[in-house]
Amino acid sequence: MPRTGRPKAELTLTDDERQILTRWARRAKSSQALALRSRIVLSCSEGKTNKDAAAALGVTSPTVAKWRSRFIEHRLDGLVDEPRPGRPATITANQVEDVVVSTLEHTPKNATHWSRAKMAERSGLSKSTIGRIWKAFDLKPHRADGFKLSNDPMFVEKVYDIVGLYLNPPESAVVLSVDEKSQVQALSRSQPAFPMMPGMLERRTHDYARHGTTSLFAALNVADGTVIASTHRKHRAIEFRKFLTKIDKEVPDHLDIHVICDNYGTHKHPTVKTWLDKQPRFHIHFTPTYSSWINQVERLFAEVTRDLLQRSDHRSVQALEKDLREWVKAWNEDPQPYVWTKTADEILESLSRLMQRTTGAGH
Template structure:
C-alpha cells in the first residue's frame, strides 16, 4: 500500500494546483495521490483503476508509483538525460558577471556580447545566455529624476489625496502648458505607407513658428479645456484662468494641480487668485511632473497628432489641436489614479534603497 505523510500530501497537492509546476510533474503528482486513496471496497486502489480514471496506461501508473516508493518526492522529477557535458564552469560564469557589473570596456560606455566574449574567451552566444539567465541588459539604460523638494512628502499626499478623495462640490483640474509646439513642414513630400513599406518622411523640415497650449484636464471626467497662445507668460496664464472661471460651473470650488513653473507664482497670479477665492492651486513637487495627469494627455496629443503631423503655418497646427481637443471631448477618457500616497512613497523608497548615492 502507498502511504503518504501529511507533508508529502501537502507538497503533491501544491504541485497539482500550481500553474508554475514543471511540465509532467503535475500529472505524476495526480497519479501518486490517486494511488494513495482507498477504493469503495476499502482496499488500496489498483493501477488499472487509477489508469482508467486518469485516462492513461497501466504501465505509466506502475512506473511513477514505483519511482515514488523508491525515492519519494525526489522520484517524480525528470531523470538526468544523456548529452554533451557542461563546457562553461562556474568560475567562467562568475568572471562574466563580475566584469559586466564592475567594469567597463576601454573603448565604449558599456559591454557588448562580442567585446565581453573576447575578454574571458567564451563565445558570443554563451555570454548572451549568461546575461539572460541573470537578467543583465548592458545595452539598455533608463532615465530617472529624483526630486529634491524639501516638501516632497507633503505635496505627494496633497496631490494624491485630490485624486483619490476629492472634496465635495469641487472640481479637480490638472493644469499645465505645452510650450514650444512647432509647426513643422517636411522639406519633401511624405511618401505614403504601402504593403511591406512603412510611411516615409524626409529628415529635413521647415519651421513655421511655435505656439503654446494651456490645458486643464478634469480628473473626474477626462474632459479638457484648452487655450492656445503665441507667448508663454504669466499674462497668458491669467487669461487661461479667466477662461476656466467663465466655463466652469458657478458655485463649485476649483482645485488646480500645477507644476512649479515661475508663471504660476507671480504677483499677477496671486492677485487674480485673491479676487477669485474659489480657485485653489496645488503644486506638485519639483521634478515630479509624473504626478500631474495632464502630462499623460499631452503624450497622447504628441503621439497621435503632432509628432508625424505636417503643418505649413502656426494657424494650421493650432487648428489641428483645437479639432483634436473637440474630438477628445466627444468621448473623454479619464485617467484613473490607483496608488495611495503611502504606496507611491514606498515605491520610491524601495528604488532609492536599490541605487547608490541616492542620499536616502
C-alpha cells in the same frame, strides 16, 4: 498528533559556500534574482522550515522548496540557471557571477556600456552564452532610461496631497491637472510624404521649414477626462492667468476648483498670485520638483504628440492651432480619464527601492 509534513532534506553549508552566498546576498549591485536565491539557501541552512523561510523573505513556500532542492543537488551551480538535459554544464557559478558583476559594476575600455561581443572577449565565453546570462538575470546594458530624483524638501507631503486628490477627490469640487505644452512648432516638410504601401513604410523627408511656435494650455479633469484648452503664442504669466480665467468661466459656479500644476515660474508669478487671492474657490497644488510624472496632463500631451504632432505638416501657426483645437474637440467627444491606482505609500516605497539601487543613496 499535528502533521509535520514531509521531512526536509538537511541543508548544510561549507565555510566557503557560506562566504560566497553571503557575498552574493549582500553585494549592492548583485542581480536581485541571485541575491534572493542566496538568502533562501542561507535561511534554510539555519534550520528554518520552507514555510518559515518563505514568510521571512516574502516569497512562496514552493519557491523556497525549489531553491533548497536545487542547492542540495547542484550546490552553488544550482542557483545559476535551470539544469538542462544533454552534456553537463561547462559554465561555473563563478563565471556567471563574474559576468553579472562586471556588467553591473564596470564598463569596457573605450566604451560607455557592454556589448555581447565586448563581454565575450573579456570573459572568454561565447556571445550566445553572454546573451543567455544577461537574459537570465534581466540585464540590458544596451538600453538606458532617464530619471531625476526630486530634491524638494516637501516631496512626501506633496505626493500625499496630489495622490489624495486622485484617489479621494473632495466633494463639490473638480480636480484639474494643468500644464502648458510650450514651443509647439509649425513644421512643413521640404517635400510631400510618400504614402504607405504594402511592404513599404510611409516615407518623409528629414528636413523641414519652421513657421513659428505656439503653446497648448490644457486642464485635464481627472474624474471624467474632459479637457479645457487654449493656445497662446507666448508663454508668460499673463497667458497663464488668462487660461485660469477661462477655467473659471467653464467650471460651474457651485464647484470648487483644485488645480495641480508644476513649479514653473509663471505659475507662481505675483500677477497670478494676486488673481488667485481674489478667487476663493481656486486651490493650487504644486507637484514636487522634477516630478512631472505625477501630473496626469503629461499623459494627455503624450497622446496629442503621438496622434497629431509627431507627423504633422503645418505651413502656418494658425493651421497648427486650428488642428490642436480640433484634436481637443474630438477628444472631448469621447474623453478617456486616466485611472490612477498607486497609493502614496506604494509610490514612496518604489522610490525608496530606486534610491537604494542608486550609487551613494542612503549613505
